[in-house]
Amino acid sequence: xxxxxxxxxxxxxxxxxxxxxxxxxxxxxxxxxxxxxxxxxxxxxxxxxxxxxxxxxxxxxxxxxxxxxxxxxxxxxxxxxxxxxxxxxxxxxxxxxxxxxxxxxxxxxxxxxxxxxxxxxxxxxxxxxxxxxxxxxxxxxxxxxxxxxxxxxxxxxxxxxxxxxxxxxxxxxxxxxxxxxxxxxxxxxxxxxxxxxxxxxxxx
Amino acid sequence: xxxxxxxxxxxxxxxxxxxxxxxxxxxxxxxxxxxxxxxxxxxxxxxxxxxxxxxxxxxxxxxxxxxxxxxxxxxxxxxxxxxxxxxxxxxxxxxxxxxxxxxxxxxxxxxxxxxxxxxxxxxxxxxxxxxxxxxxxxxxxxxxxxxxxxxxxxxxxxxxxxxxxxxxxxxxxxxxxxxxxxxxxxxxxxxxxxxxxxxxxxxx
Numbered sequence: 001x002x003x004x005x006x007x008x009x010x011x012x013x014x015x016x017x018x019x020x021x022x023x024x025x026x027x028x029x030x031x032x033x034x035x036x037x038x039x040x041x042x043x044x045x046x047x048x049x050x051x052x053x054x055x056x057x058x059x060x061x062x063x064x065x066x067x068x069x070x071x072x073x074x075x076x077x078x079x080x081x082x083x084x085x086x087x088x089x090x091x092x093x094x095x096x097x098x099x100x101x102x103x104x105x106x107x108x109x110x111x112x113x114x115x116x117x118x119x120x121x122x123x124x125x126x127x128x129x130x131x132x133x134x135x136x137x138x139x140x141x142x143x144x145x146x147x148x149x150x151x152x153x154x155x156x157x158x159x160x161x162x163x164x165x166x167x168x169x170x171x172x173x174x175x176x177x178x179x180x181x182x183x184x185x186x187x188x189x190x191x192x193x194x195x196x197x198x199x200x201x202x203x204x
Numbered sequence: 205x206x207x208x209x210x211x212x213x214x215x216x217x218x219x220x221x222x223x224x225x226x227x228x229x230x231x232x233x234x235x236x237x238x239x240x241x242x243x244x245x246x247x248x249x250x251x252x253x254x255x256x257x258x259x260x261x262x263x264x265x266x267x268x269x270x271x272x273x274x275x276x277x278x279x280x281x282x283x284x285x286x287x288x289x290x291x292x293x294x295x296x297x298x299x300x301x302x303x304x305x306x307x308x309x310x311x312x313x314x315x316x317x318x319x320x321x322x323x324x325x326x327x328x329x330x331x332x333x334x335x336x337x338x339x340x341x342x343x344x345x346x347x348x349x350x351x352x353x354x355x356x357x358x359x360x361x362x363x364x365x366x367x368x369x370x371x372x373x374x375x376x377x378x379x380x381x382x383x384x385x386x387x388x389x390x391x392x393x394x395x396x397x398x399x400x401x402x403x404x405x406x407x408x
Binding site for chain 2: 014015016017018019020021022023024025026027028029031048049050051052053054055056057058059060061063082084087090091092093094095097098099109110130131132137138140142143144145147149151152153154155156157158159160162163165166167168169170173175176177178179180181182183184185186187188189190191192193194195196197198199201202203
């Protein structure tokens with residue numbers, strides 16, 4: 001199964017080329033961050049500089065530029081949501097990353113519905129099937145981006161995307177990924193295997 | 205395009221269900237972290253608690269439990285690599301996350317080849333087509349996991365996975381994603397759209 005790549009890698013015709021010191025790691029998730037501004041106007045922005053970062057307490061991080069409207073919102077409200085889009089919301093997700101909440105009301109333009117979280121001071125998107133409510137735990141200044149670490153207070157999912165064990169089913173949710181560099185969205189695809197079953201093939 | 209989910213969300217038959225405070229966000233990347241131990245033995249472990257976290261300086265984070273062998277290695281060597289597997293390495297990637305480098309030599313068992321980075325004090329996997337060399341910048345204690353933030357010193361890619369603009373082509377690389385909860389790997393799939401083109405449909 002791995003023979004093609006291994007052989008190419010080893011026969012010397014497919015040497016590694018340096019691409020420089022860039023954020024070229026793929027794929028990355030594409031998640032939408034929800035927040036309120038000082039006046040209570042809900043805003044959303046798209047972030048691919050994201051990741052789960054702790055299991056206990058459950059935490060997620062997103063890194064944002066100081067220039068974004070969301071940056072000030074989270075600083076003020078100490079809370080945000082992570083809204084995970086299905087591929088049917090690719091257009092809205094791209095749009096949310098292309099304009100500032102300073103200039104437009106992204107909810108009214110897209111027709112999506114902000115719902116006030118009952119756990120944290122931030123709105124989530126009703127139409128997105130998987131949302132995560134976070135309390136701001138820490139901010140870490142890194143340079144152009146500041147990392148916001150949120151403690152997960154709850155995860156809410158539409159029943160229609162749940163699988164057998166009350167866990168989101170990726171084939172029903174149909175989330176997509178971002179490719180830094182080309183700046184394209186790609187679908188998630190077919191089942192490749194269960195981690196422990198795959199590991200057993202080598203773990204004797 | 206979005207009508208199905210929107211209508212389900214709005215007709216009241218598909219209400220949101222609380223899943224609790226858990227790290228259920230998907231999909232996540234599946235990246236393999238390379239490091240040396242005190243004696244110079246190369247080790248690799250799989251991490252899905254990862255993400256790009258700053259553009260300038262270019263940084264990536266991975267969160268590891270203190271119990272892992274890699275934790276001590278990175279603390280000692282102040283460096284790590286991120287190795288991005290193609291789907292042909294799903295078995296090895298699952299295996300790297302299932303055993304400790306304290307007990308086994310993961311390179312000799314899988315037959316993969318550690319290459320010493322000339323930029324940082326860590327090894328990368330020759331056969332993996334996309335590798336990122338990082339200098340440890342900061343560690344952040346969060347709880348069960350500690351976040352390691354690495355500054356990217358270089359990205360190296362096999363020429364066979366590069367697209368037109370010397371940027372990795374996801375359709376050639378064929379990376380895969382992890383689903384927390386079900387603990388399955390899924391392939392990346394079809395092209396969904398270019399971010400700026402998708403955004404234009406709403407951005408008048």
